[in-house]
Amino acid sequence: xxxxxFPLANVYGLLETGPVVLISxxxxxxxxxxxxxxxxxxxxxxxxxxxxxxxxxHSFAALKATKECVINIPTVExxxxxxxxxxxxxxxxxxxxxxxxxxxxxSLVQAPLVAECYANLECRVVDTRLVNSCNFxxxxxxxxxxxxxxxxxxxxxxxxxxxFMIAGETLKLPSRMK
Amino acid sequence: xxxxxFPLANVYGLLETGPVVLISxxxxxxxxxxxxxxxxxxxxxxxxxxxxxxxxxHSFAALKATKECVINIPTVExxxxxxxxxxxxxxxxxxxxxxxxxxxxxSLVQAPLVAECYANLECRVVDTRLVNSCNFxxxxxxxxxxxxxxxxxxxxxxxxxxxFMIAGETLKLPSRMK
Numbered sequence: 001x002x003x004x005x006f007p008l009a010n011v012y013g014l015l016e017t018g019p020v021v022l023i024s025x026x027x028x029x030x031x032x033x034x035x036x037x038x039x040x041x042x043x044x045x046x047x048x049x050x051x052x053x054x055x056x057x058h059s060f061a062a063l064k065a066t067k068e069c070v071i072n073i074p075t076v077e078x079x080x081x082x083x084x085x086x087x088x089x090x091x092x093x094x095x096x097x098x099x100x101x102x103x104x105x106x107s108l109v110q111a112p113l114v115a116e117c118y119a120n121l122e123c124r125v126v127d128t129r130l131v132n133s134c135n136f137x138x139x140x141x142x143x144x145x146x147x148x149x150x151x152x153x154x155x156x157x158x159x160x161x162x163x164f165m166i167a168g169e170t171l172k173l174p175s176r177m178k
Numbered sequence: 179x180x181x182x183x184f185p186l187a188n189v190y191g192l193l194e195t196g197p198v199v200l201i202s203x204x205x206x207x208x209x210x211x212x213x214x215x216x217x218x219x220x221x222x223x224x225x226x227x228x229x230x231x232x233x234x235x236h237s238f239a240a241l242k243a244t245k246e247c248v249i250n251i252p253t254v255e256x257x258x259x260x261x262x263x264x265x266x267x268x269x270x271x272x273x274x275x276x277x278x279x280x281x282x283x284x285s286l287v288q289a290p291l292v293a294e295c296y297a298n299l300e301c302r303v304v305d306t307r308l309v310n311s312c313n314f315x316x317x318x319x320x321x322x323x324x325x326x327x328x329x330x331x332x333x334x335x336x337x338x339x340x341x342f343m344i345a346g347e348t349l350k351l352p353s354r355m356k
Contacts, residue, residue, distance in 0.1 A: 018194070087354045157335070160355075
């Protein structure tokens with residue numbers, strides 16, 4: 001794999017733009033992926049990410065049981081696979097086989113990295129206080145990987161019902177914001 | 179104002195792309211705004227939004243005391259004002275005066291709408307369980323407004339340190355996803 005380790009302190013910059021992500025889990029030896037857009041940074045370092053995974057999703061039980069997952073960030077070349085993974089359930093389908101995406105072993109968690117995604121964040125669940133009421137998990141990113149060749153990733157941003165905004169040009173303004 | 183009421187059931191499509199927002203509050207008669215990117219949808223309807231507002235921000239005290247705010251969504255024409263609002267504190271500065279943005283009365287909350295933003299979401303705080311540990315508020319959107327002339331909003335998406343991705347083109351794929 002051509003990916004490199006990515007500093008945990010910089011992870012927020014990958015997620016706070018709001019990209020669609022693929023969350024991978026592994027439960028009883030069976031890997032699965034789901035398409036997800038409802039996430040937010042919660043802390044810079046260690047990077048904490050809040051994310052909603054509905055109880056209807058097969059990944060909910062895997063995450064609850066294993067407390068591990070990987071957040072994989074796809075770019076526009078993977079749009080069809082992103083939609084395909086969002087339109088079937090891991091309860092019935094091997095989503096890696098269905099989408100043709102490639103699971104690769106992670107370093108610190110059992111859940112696999114999705115090889116085709118330009119960034120992969122290995123996560124552990126650290127807070128479940130809002131899981132019962134809101135399906136809201138807080139994850140700590142424990143290891144991050146990036147394809148260093150991707151500078152301005154053409155991430156996907158869901159407007160609802162299969163309509164995606166593709167990341168456009170970048171604007172740099174003088175700022176003291178982190 | 180040329181804005182129209184926007185169905186609450188469609189609010190998720192405005193926020194799940196991850197735009198930078200301006201959160202406005204009003205505390206003891208003094209309006210304020212802050213620039214914010216750490217938010218996520220939590221529920222479709224009524225629309226619930228989770229958002230992190232650090233205790234360092236002047237808006238934190240206003241939100242805690244009044245339990246009301248407005249989430250305003252700017253587009254690229256407002257990039258300078260977005261950065262200006264993120265680089266000073268309402269503790270020291272009248273941010274509406276500093277940025278030239280226009281406060282307009284909301285319908286259901288005391289916090290003002292920011293007139294120049296293409297969408298405005300009037301919110302009430304409905305859950306504070308993670309405020310002490312994570313600065314994480316859950317807001318219910320109680321009224322939404324939109325400029326119907328804006329079809330594919332050129333929203334801003336923060337990559338960190340004043341680097342913004344501007345919303346690019348839209349891709350529509352057949353999908354059963356909401």
